[in-house]
Amino acid sequence: MALKNDLSITFVLLGIVALAIPRNVMSQNCNCAPNLCCSQFGFCGTGVQYCGTGCKAGPCTSSGGGGSGGGSVVNIVTTEFFNGIKNQAGGGCAGKSFYTRDGFLNAVNSFPEFGSGSADNSKREIAAFFAHVTHETGHLCFVEEINKSNKYCDQGKTQYPCAPGKFYYGRGPLQITWNYNYGAAGKAIGFNGLNSPETVAKDPAISFKTALWFWMTNVHSVVNQGFGATIQKVNGALECNGKQPQTVQTRIGYYTDYCKKFGVSPGQNLSC
Ligand SMILES: *[C@@H]1O[C@H](CO)[C@@H](O)[C@H](O)[C@H]1NC(C)=O
Numbered sequence: 001m002a003l004k005n006d007l008s009i010t011f012v013l014l015g016i017v018a019l020a021i022p023r024n025v026m027s028q029n030c031n032c033a034p035n036l037c038c039s040q041f042g043f044c045g046t047g048v049q050y051c052g053t054g055c056k057a058g059p060c061t062s063s064g065g066g067g068s069g070g071g072s073v074v075n076i077v078t079t080e081f082f083n084g085i086k087n088q089a090g091g092g093c094a095g096k097s098f099y100t101r102d103g104f105l106n107a108v109n110s111f112p113e114f115g116s117g118s119a120d121n122s123k124r125e126i127a128a129f130f131a132h133v134t135h136e137t138g139h140l141c142f143v144e145e146i147n148k149s150n151k152y153c154d155q156g157k158t159q160y161p162c163a164p165g166k167f168y169y170g171r172g173p174l175q176i177t178w179n180y181n182y183g184a185a186g187k188a189i190g191f192n193g194l195n196s197p198e199t200v201a202k203d204p205a206i207s208f209k210t211a212l213w214f215w216m217t218n219v220h221s222v223v224n225q226g227f228g229a230t231i232q233k234v235n236g237a238l239e240c241n242g243k244q245p246q247t248v249q250t251r252i253g254y255y256t257d258y259c260k261k262f263g264v265s266p267g268q269n270l271s272c
Helices: 079-086 101-108 119-137 179-189 197-201 204-225 227-239 245-262
Strands: none
Touching: 079 101, 079 119, 079 245, 101 204, 119 204, 119 227, 119 245, 179 197, 179 204, 197 204, 204 227, 227 245
């Protein structure tokens, strides 16, 4: 079980076309064709006005961290990279169909500071995020925690009262746990985290947004201190300071592998 503000370790493992004419215009809900971007104003089209700054969905060229040229999330998290993780999960895994690169990129549009900064910092943050995701979900296999017997209800957190019969066990890319995390994430993202925590295991967009909400709230600010600091934030109480050295090494292994794939040095202070 995790301590406050930590995620529980629930892992039980077992080219821009400059067309300025809006096409297929559908404002607000952005139900664009797959090859079109949804602009910041909710219109479908291609080119920088649609795919650039503020682009909400589709093949955006500047989702999160787009300001730094070459460091944008959409360019770093290629289909090859994303599926390279997922392909290591077994055929029967629920996450195989649930977790998609598009779902991830759509969620990133709600968190423009994710992966922002210099190209190198952006790559390190993305590598760190996916290292934890890989570990928590077993290569994007698990959508829900296997052991569903724990409620993860902290009644001391009166701001986020547990709903009757609801369980706040691990769900989604970072296996978010606890009533207070579900409650706060729901408030920030716009779903009822306390009354329907299962949404995190049913709606792919909300699922990735929940993971990114946790990341931006608890982890983003320490990325520049080294990967070890991110382990501390994700599950430090259970793993750091010699408690689970092998688990720590597993996380570090994923991180250094992803840094290598992105062509960036992993930096210092990898362990915790
Ligand atoms: C699930 O968690 C509970 C409480 O921590 C534990 O007692 C039980 O043995 C676990 N079940 C399995 C199948 O691991």
